[in-house]
Amino acid sequence: MSFDPSARKKKKVDCGKLCPEWECRQPGEFEGIWVIGEIEDGQIHEASLQMLTPARNIAEKLQTWIEGVLIGGDKEALEKAAKEVIYHGADKVRIIYHPDLKVYSADQYALVLSEEAKRVKPEVIFVAATLRGREFGPYIANTLRAGITADCTNFDVDMKTGDVVMIRPPFGAIMLAHIKTPTRRPQMGTARPNVFPIPERDESRTGEITWIELESIPQRRAFLEEVTIIPQTELPIEKADYLVSGGRGVATKELWSLLEELAKEMGAVVAGSRKAVDMGFIPHEKQVGQTGKTVKPKLYIAVGISGAAQHTFGIREAGIVVAINKDPEAPIFKASDYGIVGDAKEVLPLLIEEIKKLK
């Protein structure tokens, strides 16, 4: 079944039933998909380009266009980012410019974007759930009184109504909830970095770039005074080819140091489950899973990790998955290629020894 674009106009909202704090708008007034592009240090963020993948899929189903939306105060960076967004699949780009928008400020950026969205009326807005995206995204949604679904793992379209289906795992299950906002537009959704791949870059792609040069902008009330870049001593887990990942089963000083030793011998990066984070063995940016990161190493070794769906969600793109767990019933064995049933205390030293021999 394909979507009949005239269905957009058929949707009618009874304004009397709406909260008076929501401006009543008919869904039929809205069209097009926005992908908000985050610019960091003058560069378009990879996570924003990744959002063009689901946007393309939804745009095809709804027979509509993708508009990249950029905001900032540095014309050169904006122009460069706009080209990248088009090379990666946007049909056009809208650039919202004001010299005082050079530096990001959550509420100011969100207010400017909301005003533009009120004017342009896109039916969908996608935001990458980077740390900044998680900060400004919900403010836009709220200002527009739009529905927003965080950390989607997929998107689809209800072909009858044209509603976008935001798919996300709800609390504690392998199930996926399909969330819709039938009466409100725009419909907003976010996805974590690396849940979707970056679409292929094609420099021959062209698209219209609209510059919106604002005369005035809302007053800035949060001022970035200082930035200190923290030098990264190792690869972030989403970039590593080899990951050794620990869970509650190795969350003791002794076992964790064995895990680290294995990683060191293999030249791997250490990651972990949410329990490893909660117990203080790794920082949150090394957490694998639905509320952590999606990783794609060539080899992922999960030690003392039970394999909850929220965890294994983060390794579905991994090459080979190895599990070491003392419980033969642990679900991680169903989500891995090679499993060893055994105590990490025994298995890790042996594995370290064997790896040393190989070198």
Place this chain on the structure above:
Amino acid sequence: MKIVLGIKWVPNTQAVRFDPKTGTLIREGVPSIVNPHDLDATEFALQLKDKFGGRITAVSMAPPAAIMGLQHVIGMGVDDGILASDRAFAGADTLATSYVLAKVIEKIGGVDLVVFGQETIDSSTAHIGAQVASWLKLPYVYYVEKLVNYDEKKKEIAFLRKLEDREEVYRIKLPAVISVAMHSQKPRPVRMSYKIMAKLENPIQIWTNKEMGLDPRCIGLKGSPTIVGGITWTPEVPRKKEVFQGDPKEAVKWLIDKLKEEGVIPF
């Protein structure tokens, strides 16, 4: 400094066990707790109060049982609590939840700083802080780790916050909303004496929609633009699922051979 602290009463996902047969988490009999990341927020708010004086009111929108959550943070040193609780609030998504919380904060009045946790362990949306800021039209900063400076005269406060690869100092005009970075503080323990006081003096108020007087179209299910339209199963990623059970020495040899075959030995 007049501070409002937002806390959520959540099922303890740490205690939730996984049922490998049905693929769901077993929630029955699971005790609820204050969202652990909100304890970082509580600690942060308490430190501000220790330094600058003032008052902290904890607020929560939840069923009546969440009163225990408010008692917990009062036990840590929070002054009082307000529980927005009414059947009419049930079924709220983050827009409708943030609406009620914003109205509570408005009703309290004269608030300088609203402090939230980074996210909840049961839904992890991190929406509420930004959405409350939007309803109240306030500036906000997420992922706050440290106080840098408070200028009482200018009504400005500066915080250090951390993103993945950088630390940023934000100066923000009050009133404002912040969310405190998870794992960034060492929450102080509950003091029995505070907790007993909390029970004796009963500093917790319950506000139903009688007290709040909100339009029924703005709250609960009706005030929520998102609806859950259905449930599907996560597609399983095909894996080889070969498992070795037996002598650990043999197991490790077996594994190394497999990794060699797959060509995923790093050297």
